Amino acid sequence: MACWTPQAMKPLRDNLLILLKATVLKKLLNSFWPALFWSAIVIFLLSIPGSDLPEEPSFLNIPNFDKWVHLGIFALFVVLWCWALSLKKNHSNLARSFIWITLGGIILGYLMELVQKYLVPNRDYDLWDVIADGAGAIIGLLFSLKVFTKK
Secondary structure (H helix, E strand, O other): OOOOOHHHHHHHHHHHHHHHHHHHHHHHHOOOHHHHHHHHHHHHHHOOOHHHOOOOOOOOOOOOHHHHHHHHHHHHHHHHHHHHHHHHOOHHHHHHHHHHHHHHHHHHHHHHHHHHHHOOOOOOOOHHHHHHHHHHHHHHHHHHHHHHOOO
């Protein structure tokens, strides 16, 4: 005779919770949420007033460190949007959609520099940041084309 006590049901309940969490996580990751979340982080980071930015640590004595950060931020921006779209979109127009995402990333980088110049205290427009943003977006495009458009 089966025992339906709470202790006897615990393994079944735990396995069901794990399955439910895995399903919810899979649905979350198979959506646009990671790209939207990263987009919000990008806008937040690029809108921080200059006086609130941390000093570059001395052990990170990397020339143009902030440009490398811009490059990485925008490469990941494009990769996450391309990945999300590759899960949802017809693959016949995927490369064209990726190019539009990349152009959107480049435009976002340029607009954020204008926001920094005119709206964010102690921040300035930096053409080299725009170039780093664009280079990162293009690197993200090349990676996405290679990885997400396999036929």
